[in-house]
């Protein structure tokens with residue numbers, strides 16, 4: 001890779017190599033985790049249980065009320081499940097990309113730069129934590145239950161919208177993780193801010209947009225496009241109007257928004273790495 | 282690929298300036314410039330083993346980071362194997378090995394064997410080549426019993442040997458060692474030195490090494506590059522350091538009986554007397570032969586011995602000057 005002026009073919013080649021390298025580093029960590037199966041099973045169960053507490057809280061609320069912001073329990077469960085699975089996927093695959101600050105502080109960022117593998121691949125694959133599957137399994141179960149209870153007409157188009165929404169959502173959350181990491185090249189303690197967007201974001205999206213103020217909803221639509229993770233497409237699937245009254249076409253825009261996020265994130269990441277290589281701190 | 286048979290590593294007017302911002306008041310921050318590397322030039326031929334020394338903060342690690350492509354130079358030019366390390370980092374790192382004595386390049390939680398497996402895949406080392414190189418390092422660095430131990434359980438010396446192995450599995454053309462013997466005991470040091478000598482002699486690997494242990498340099502390098510405050514202060518043979526550093530050799534003279542301090546020998550002065558024994562200092566660059574013949578003519582000699590100046594003293598004088 002030419003770090004200076006990249007040519008398109010070289011960039012594509014780098015990306016393919018980066019993904020492959022990510023794959024074999026992850027495989028190594030999974031193999032090493034699996035050497036202690038019992039301990040892994042316990043960690044997985046713990047992850048499942050702690051992430052399920054969020055849904056338990058929602059169920060407790062519904063024991064007092066029949067609707068939340070006008071949404072029934074299965075509808076909220078649908079939002080919860082999609083947010084949870086999308087976030088869980090990004091957390092599993094890219095969650096460790098935020099360890100930039102620590103790496104810079106303890107000097108191991110230099111070590112990553114001495115290897116012929118993109119830094120992001122090494123960072124994201126490092127100590128790959130398969131136990132994070134717990135959240136994904138838990139979210140999928142809740143989502144499955146919601147789908148069964150909702151009595152929607154699952155045409156192929158709607159199924160496709162559901163899948164594209166979860167995958168785009170995972171990509172958008174992934175971008176937030178990587179962006180959060182990239183900003184730490186400039187401000188090494190930025191991870192708190194980023195947690196607000198990732199962990200805070202997924203919790204937000206587990207509730208209907210109608211329970212929040214319009215300003216907040218506008219913010220997560222246009223500033224940090226979290227509304228595209230599930231709110232906009234999910235409202236369409238549930239046959240509801242969004243509180244901002246946005247054009248209906250945006251309900252299908254999640255993949256495009258995700259792609260845009262990836263492009264911006266890629267640029268910011270490169271800039272961050274370049275800044276590190278010139279300041280060394 | 283041609284590297285140019287001449288200079289394998291070519292550093293010209295290399296400069297790295299860091300801007301350090303410090304809080305100097307409630308809201309005020311002042312930026313100061315740290316000239317970590319301040320216009321140094323040197324060149325290494327393929328297969329050379331060179332010591333890179335200087336006091337703390339001289340800019341050694343910063344230079345090595347620029348040579349490996351981790352840091353971008355502020356100014357000057359830099360070529361390793363004909364390419365610019367900063368521009369073509371990922372291409373170049375396949376051809377270099379780096380060991381940071383201060384921190385490991387291994388994976389803390391993985392056994393050495395798994396770490397090496399990852400290195401194999403990252404550098405795309407052919408299996409046979411990998412096995413051969415690993416076997417060689419394991420034998421010479423005596424790592425056999427340690428391959429299945431997680432890195433975090435290794436002692437410092439064991440880890441360092443593990444790190445050196447990791448840096449060599451892909452047959453690098455050049456090996457940068459930043460304080461590879463820091464914290465090692467005498468036995469480990471000797472083992473690492475023997476290994477490096479063999480590596481350089483048998484595989485022709487170019488080696489650039491920094492250390493604060495000057496006996497490393499004496500064992501390993503004919504040539505040294507000395508920097509201080511980011512500037513080059515010496516580049517040449519280790520033996521030549523004595524002249525530059527105003528090193529002095531000492532002639533220990535045993536006379537037949539106690540005599541007043543020896544006088545009248547040009548270029549030499551008596552620095553100490555103890556009964557019939559006297560110590561004469563003379564410049565390291567001068568030959569001892571005329572001195573000895575003059576002494577033998579003028580004084581009743583019983584015995585003579587020659588002491589070389591301690592390299593530590595020479596270097597210390599250089600840093601101070």
Ligand SMILES: Nc1ncnc2c1ncn2[C@@H]1O[C@H](COP(=O)(O)OP(=O)(O)OP(=O)(O)O)[C@@H](O)[C@H]1O
Pocket residue numbers: 279280281299300301315316317335336337338339340341342343344
């Ligand atoms: N990232 C950085 N930001 C600001 N200043 C730095 C940075 N890295 C190094 N320096 C400064 O640059 C100078 C040279 O540091 P360097 O680490 O290269 O020295 P060194 O010769 O390796 O010293 P030592 O023998 O102690 O390892 C020092 O004054 C150091 O404080």
Ligand SMILES: [Mg+2]
Pocket residue numbers: 341342343459
């Ligand atoms: Mg140093």
